Amino acid sequence: MSAPPLVRSILATDCGSTTTKAILIERGESGYRLVSRGEAPTTVEAPFEDVTRGVLNAVREIEELRGRRMLDGDRILTPQNGDEGVDLYVSTSSAGGGLQMMVSGLVLQMTGESAQRAALGAGAIVMDVIALNDGRRPHEKIQRLRQLRPDMILLSGGTDGGDTLRVVEMAEILAAADPKARLGAGYELPVIFAGNQAAVPMVRECLEKRTALLVVPNLRPTLERENLRPARDAIHELFMEHVMAHAPGYKKLMTWSRVPIMPTPGAVGLIIEKIAKRDSIAVVGVDIGGATTDVFSVFQEVFNRTVSANLGMSYSVSNVLAEAGIENILRWVPFDVDEVELRNRIKNKMIRPTTIPHTLEDLVIEQAISREALRLAFEQHKQLATGLKGIQTERTISDIVNQSESGASLVDLLQLGLLVGSGGVLSHAPRRVQSALMMVDAFLPEGVTELAVDSIFMAPQLGVLSTVHEEAATQVFEADCLIRLGSVVAPIGAAREGQPCVTVQLTGPGVDASPRRVAFGELVVLPLPADGKLRLTATPEKGFDLGAGKGRPIETEIRGGVVGLIVDARGRRPFQLPSTTAERIRRLRAWNAALSVYPREV
Amino acid sequence: MAHSYTPGLRVTSHAELIRERRLPLKGDVLVQAGDAVEARTVVARTDLPGNVQTVNLAAKLSLDPAKVPSALARPLGSAVRKGEIIAEAKGLFGLMSQKVEAPSDGTLESVSSITGQLIFREPPLPIEVEAYVRGVVDEVLPGEGVRIRTEGAFLQGIFGVGGETHGPVAMVSSGPEAELTADLLRPEHRDHVVVGGCYVSHATLMRARDLRVAAVVVGGFDDRDLRQLLGRDLGVAITGSETLGFTLILTEGFGRIAMAARSWNLLAAHVGELASVSGATQIRAGVMRPEIIIPRIGEMSAPAAEMGSGFELGAHIRVIRAPYFGRIGAVSALPPELHDLDSGTRVRVMHVRFTDDGSEALVPRANVELIER
Numbered sequence: 001m002s003a004p005p006l007v008r009s010i011l012a013t014d015c016g017s018t019t020t021k022a023i024l025i026e027r028g029e030s031g032y033r034l035v036s037r038g039e040a041p042t043t044v045e046a047p048f049e050d051v052t053r054g055v056l057n058a059v060r061e062i063e064e065l066r067g068r069r070m071l072d073g074d075r076i077l078t079p080q081n082g083d084e085g086v087d088l089y090v091s092t093s094s095a096g097g098g099l100q101m102m103v104s105g106l107v108l109q110m111t112g113e114s115a116q117r118a119a120l121g122a123g124a125i126v127m128d129v130i131a132l133n134d135g136r137r138p139h140e141k142i143q144r145l146r147q148l149r150p151d152m153i154l155l156s157g158g159t160d161g162g163d164t165l166r167v168v169e170m171a172e173i174l175a176a177a178d179p180k181a182r183l184g185a186g187y188e189l190p191v192i193f194a195g196n197q198a199a200v201p202m203v204r205e206c207l208e209k210r211t212a213l214l215v216v217p218n219l220r221p222t223l224e225r226e227n228l229r230p231a232r233d234a235i236h237e238l239f240m241e242h243v244m245a246h247a248p249g250y251k252k253l254m255t256w257s258r259v260p261i262m263p264t265p266g267a268v269g270l271i272i273e274k275i276a277k278r279d280s281i282a283v284v285g286v287d288i289g290g291a292t293t294d295v296f297s298v299f300q301e302v303f304n305r306t307v308s309a310n311l312g313m314s315y316s317v318s319n320v321l322a323e324a325g326i327e328n329i330l331r332w333v334p335f336d337v338d339e340v341e342l343r344n345r346i347k348n349k350m351i352r353p354t355t356i357p358h359t360l361e362d363l364v365i366e367q368a369i370s371r372e373a374l375r376l377a378f379e380q381h382k383q384l385a386t387g388l389k390g391i392q393t394e395r396t397i398s399d400i401v402n403q404s405e406s407g408a409s410l411v412d413l414l415q416l417g418l419l420v421g422s423g424g425v426l427s428h429a430p431r432r433v434q435s436a437l438m439m440v441d442a443f444l445p446e447g448v449t450e451l452a453v454d455s456i457f458m459a460p461q462l463g464v465l466s467t468v469h470e471e472a473a474t475q476v477f478e479a480d481c482l483i484r485l486g487s488v489v490a491p492i493g494a495a496r497e498g499q500p501c502v503t504v505q506l507t508g509p510g511v512d513a514s515p516r517r518v519a520f521g522e523l524v525v526l527p528l529p530a531d532g533k534l535r536l537t538a539t540p541e542k543g544f545d546l547g548a549g550k551g552r553p554i555e556t557e558i559r560g561g562v563v564g565l566i567v568d569a570r571g572r573r574p575f576q577l578p579s580t581t582a583e584r585i586r587r588l589r590a591w592n593a594a595l596s597v598y599p600r601e602v
Numbered sequence: 603m604a605h606s607y608t609p610g611l612r613v614t615s616h617a618e619l620i621r622e623r624r625l626p627l628k629g630d631v632l633v634q635a636g637d638a639v640e641a642r643t644v645v646a647r648t649d650l651p652g653n654v655q656t657v658n659l660a661a662k663l664s665l666d667p668a669k670v671p672s673a674l675a676r677p678l679g680s681a682v683r684k685g686e687i688i689a690e691a692k693g694l695f696g697l698m699s700q701k702v703e704a705p706s707d708g709t710l711e712s713v714s715s716i717t718g719q720l721i722f723r724e725p726p727l728p729i730e731v732e733a734y735v736r737g738v739v740d741e742v743l744p745g746e747g748v749r750i751r752t753e754g755a756f757l758q759g760i761f762g763v764g765g766e767t768h769g770p771v772a773m774v775s776s777g778p779e780a781e782l783t784a785d786l787l788r789p790e791h792r793d794h795v796v797v798g799g800c801y802v803s804h805a806t807l808m809r810a811r812d813l814r815v816a817a818v819v820v821g822g823f824d825d826r827d828l829r830q831l832l833g834r835d836l837g838v839a840i841t842g843s844e845t846l847g848f849t850l851i852l853t854e855g856f857g858r859i860a861m862a863a864r865s866w867n868l869l870a871a872h873v874g875e876l877a878s879v880s881g882a883t884q885i886r887a888g889v890m891r892p893e894i895i896i897p898r899i900g901e902m903s904a905p906a907a908e909m910g911s912g913f914e915l916g917a918h919i920r921v922i923r924a925p926y927f928g929r930i931g932a933v934s935a936l937p938p939e940l941h942d943l944d945s946g947t948r949v950r951v952m953h954v955r956f957t958d959d960g961s962e963a964l965v966p967r968a969n970v971e972l973i974e975r
Contacts, residue, residue, distance in 0.1 A: 137655075138654075138655070138656035139653050139654050139655045139656065142653075142654045143653065143654075165716070165717060168714075168716050168717055169717045169719065172656075172714055172716075172717060172719060172721075173656070176654055176656075176711075176712070176721050177654075202716055310837060310838055315838070315839075315885055316837070316838060318835070318836060318837055318838070318839065319837030319838050321835060321837075322834075322835035322836070322837040323837070339826070340824055340825075340826050341857075343824070343825035343826055343829075343856070344824060344825050344855075344856035344857040345856075345924070346825070347761075347825045347828075347836075347855070347856040348855045348856050348857070348922075348923070348927070349923075350839055350885060351760050351761045351839060351855060351856075351883075351885055352760070352855070352922045352923070352971075353885060354968055355922055355923040355966075355968055355969045356923075356945075356947060356949060356966055356968045356969060357923075357943075357945045357947065358923055358924065358925060358943055358944065358945060358965070358966055358969060359924060359925055359943075359944050359945060360944050360945050360946070362923070362924055362945060363945035363946070363947070428947075430945060430946030430947050430948075431946060598946070599946055
C-alpha cells in the first residue's frame with residue numbers, strides 16, 4: 001500500500017490486554033515527531049465489550065492534552081481538515097490475550113519447529129506443537145486439541161513430493177478432535193495447511209467441510225529450505241478475517257483504518273527487522289510485559305521471534321520463581337533476604353499485579369526477578385532461533401574445528417550490534433542505568449554491543465505505521481522512541497580478581513581521551529555525550545577476547561548514550577557470581593556503587 | 603494521566619448475586635425458573651463424549667488401507683464391548699484370519715480408507731451440575747444450565763485453592779490477629795467452613811484434612827507451605843481444580859497478615875449458617891477471585907451502598923504492598939502532582955490515616971484497594 005501524497009498527522013493506537021495506548025504524530029519543520037500520547041483501559045470485556053470504546057477514550061485524552069479535535073462523535077475524523085482530524089489512522093492489537101495458535105508438523109524438530117517459527121514470526125502465541133513423534137498417543141493429541149481451543153491451527157508436514165500418508169494422518173486427528181474456536185461457536189475454526197502439496201486433495205477432503213481451510217505453499221518445501229512467508233501472510237489474513245472480526249468491536253475498528261490491524265508482536269517484529277536491515281547489524285529486541293516476554297532477533301539476516309507465554313513481571317511473576325528457582329533470583333539481591341519472605345513477596349505481587357515497588361529494597365527485588373525472566377526468555381529464544389535441523393551437510397575440516405552442526409543457534413553474542421529493551425520494568429525504571437544493567441546481566445552480551453530502550457513502548461504503533469509510511473515511522477522511532485543508553489564492552493575469558501583484563505580508550509569530542517585500564521571483576525562506566533559518534537579502542541589482555549582473537553585489540557565506532565560506556569570485566573564463558581553470600585553481596589554492592597545504580601546502598 | 607482505580611474485594615453483609623451453572627456440553631436442565639434450590643440440588647445433567655482412540659486396522663490386519671472399511675465386523679456407529687471383534691481379514695486361501703478386538707467398551711466412529719485408521723470412541727461420562735448456592739432459579743438456559751439468584755452475606759478472598767464446597771461457618775481462632783493452630787481443630791469441625799485469624803501452617807491444614815473440614819478461611823499463608831500442599835511451585839494463578847480434600851481461602855495474601863476486622867466480623871455474625879465456598883482463582887484478563895456466600899433469602903434489609911468508581915477523601919482503603927502491607931485506613935489527601943518514592947519512582951500518591959494508630963503515610967495510589975463501606 002502506498003502512502004498518501006502528504007501526510008500531516010498520524011494517529012496510531014495499540015489495544016493491549018489491559019491498556020489501550022494512543023500516540024499522535026505530526027509533521028513539523030524537523031520531520032515527523034511524536035507530539036502527544038494518551039491511554040485508557042482496554043474495553044474488550046464486560047460491561048463494554050467493544051474495543052472502540054477504549055480507543056476513543058485514549059484518543060480523547062490526546063484531544064484534551066493537545067486542545068485539538070480528532071473525533072466526530074464515535075468516529076475518527078480523517079483526513080485532516082485545518083486543525084481538526086488526522087490524515088492517517090493505524091492500529092495494532094493484542095487484546096483478548098493476543099492470537100493463540102496450535103501448530104503441527106510430522107517431526108517435532110523439523111516441520112514442527114518450522115511451523116512454530118512461522119506462527120511466532122506472525123505474532124502468535126504458540127499454545128502447543130503437535131507432531132507424530134511428540135510422544136503422545138493419538139487420543140491424547142485429540143484431547144489436547146479440544147482442551148486448548150486455539151484461535152487458529154497451522155498444519156504442516158512433509159517436504160513437497162515426500163510423505164503424504166502421515167500428513168493425512170495428522171489431518172485425520174485434527175478432524176476427529178473437531179476443535180472449537182475460543183471466541184465462540186458461531187464460526188468455523190481457521191486452519192492453514194502449509195505442508196506437502198501432494199497431500200492437498202486428501203487434506204481438503206478431510207478438513208474442508210469442518211473448518212475454514214486455507215491452503216498455502218509448503219513452509220518446508222525441501223529439508224534444506226524454509227519458506228515461511230506464505231504461512232505468515234495467511235496467518236495475518238485469517239487473523240483479520242476470522243479472529244479479529246469476532247472479537248468485540250473489531251469490525252467497527254477495522255472500518256476506521258484503511259491499514260489492516262496487526263497483532264502487536266508482529267508489528268514490533270517488523271520494526272526490529274527494519275533496524276537490522278537499515279544498519280546492517282545483528283539486533284536483539286525484548287519486550288517484557290506482565291504476562292509474557294517476547295524476544296526478537298535478527299542474525300545473519302534471519303528474523304526470529306519467540307514468546308515466553310508465562311514469563312512476566314506481574315501475572316506470571318510467580319512462574320519466573322518456579323522456573324528460575326529461588327537461588328537464581330537471590331543471587332542478584334545485594335542484601336540478606338529470608339527465603340520465606342521473598343516467596344511471599346513474589347506471590348503477593350502475582351495476586352495483586354498492578355502494584356508498584358514503594359521501597360528501594362522492593363525495587364531491587366523486582367529488578368532481580370526481571371533479570372531471571374529475561375535470561376530464561378533469551379534461553380528459550382536461543383533454542384528456537386536455529387538453523388534448519390535434519391540436514392545432511394558435508395563437513396569440512398573447518399566445521400570440525402568450529403564444532404558447527406545443523407540446527408545450531410543463530411544467536412551469536414559476539415556479532416550482536418544492538419540490544420533493545422522494552423516493557424514496564426525496563427522502560428519505566430527510575431534510572432536508565434538500571435535498565436542497562438538488567439539487560440547486561442540477563443543477556444551477557446560479548447565484545448562490544450550497543451544498548452537502547454523504548455521510551456514509552458510505542459514500537460507496536462511504529463511497526464504497523466512502517467508498512468504504510470516508513471519515513472514517519474523511522475523518524476519518530478529515532479527521535480522519540482529509541483533512547484540510546486550507550487554501549488557495553490565485555491571481554492570473553494576469566495582470571496583472578498584484580499588482574500588486568502582490558503584497556504579502553506575513547507576519542508572524540510567531549511570525552512576524556514586517556515586510556516582506562518580495567519581489572520578482572522570490575523564493572524565501570526565511562527561517561528559519553530548523549531548524541532554523536534566516538535571512536536573506541538579496546539585492548540584485551542592475553543587470554544581475553546573481544547571478537548578479534550585473544551589479546552587482539554579492536555577499534556570501532558560507537559554512539560553516545562545517556563548511561564555511557566559500560567566496561568564489564570566480570571568475565572564471560574563462564575560468567576560467575578561468588579558462591580558465598582557475603583562475598584556475593586560485597587561484589588554486587590561494589591558494582592552498584594560503581595555505576596550509581598541506586599540512590600543509596602541497599 | 604489515565605483514570606485508574608483498584609476496585610478492591612467485596613466484603614458485604616448484603617449482596618444480590620447471580621451464579622451461572624452451566625454444563626460443559628448441551629444436556630438436560632432438571633429444574634424450572636422460580637424453583638427453590640439447595641446447594642446440593644442437581645440442576646443439570648449430561649453425558650460427556652468418551653475419549654477417542656485410534657486403531658491402526660491396516661497395520662493390525664496387514665491390509666491395504668483402501669480395503670479396511672470393508673473389513674469392519676460391525677457397521678460404523680455400532681456400540682461394542684471390550685474384547686468384541688471389530689474387524690477381521692481373511693489370510694491366505696481364507697485360512698489364517700486375523701482379528702482385531704475392541705480396546706474397551708465404545709462405539710465405532712469412523713474409518714479412513716487413506717490411512718487405514720479407525721476412530722474408536724469410549725463410552726460417555728455422566729456429568730452433573732449442582733446449584734452450589736441456596737437460592738431460586740432465575741433463568742433457565744435451555745439445554746445448557748441455569749442462573750441461580752441468591753442474596754446474603756458475600757466475601758471475596760484474594761487467593762484460593764480447591765473447588766466448590768459448603769458447610770456451616772465455625773469461628774475457630776480467638777480473633778483476627780490470632781493464628782489458626784492445629785490444636786484448635788476438633789472432630790466437630792468436620793464438614794464445616796472453619797475461620798482462622800492471621801495465619802495457618804501446612805501442619806494445621808493437614809490436621810484439617812484429616813478431620814474432613816470442608817474449607818479453611820484465613821488472613822495469610824506461606825508460599826513455602828503452598829508449594830508443599832500442591833507438590834509443586836504454583837507458576838500461574840489459575841486454581842480451583844485441585845483435589846486437596848478441602849478448600850483454602852486467603853482473605854489478605856501471603857505471609858502472616860491479620861484478617862481485616864470487617865471480614866472477621868462479617869463471618870462471626872453468621873456462625874452456624876450454611877456457607878457456599880469456592881477457591882477458584884484466576885489472575886489474568888477477566889480476573890476471578892475466591893468467594894464465600896452465606897445465603898439469607900428474603901431475610902435481608904436494604905442492600906448496602908455500592909462503591910464509588912474512584913478514590914475520594916475519607917474512602918476506606920487497605921494497603922496491598924510493603925512497607926504498609928495489610929494496614930487499613932482512610933484517604934486523608936489526594937495530591938494531584940507526582941511524588942518521588944523511596945524506590946526513586948515518580949508516581950501519583952495519596953495520604954492515608956491508618957485506623958489502628960492514627961498515624962499518616964504517603965502511599966502510591968497503585969498500592970491500595972478500596973474497601974466497601
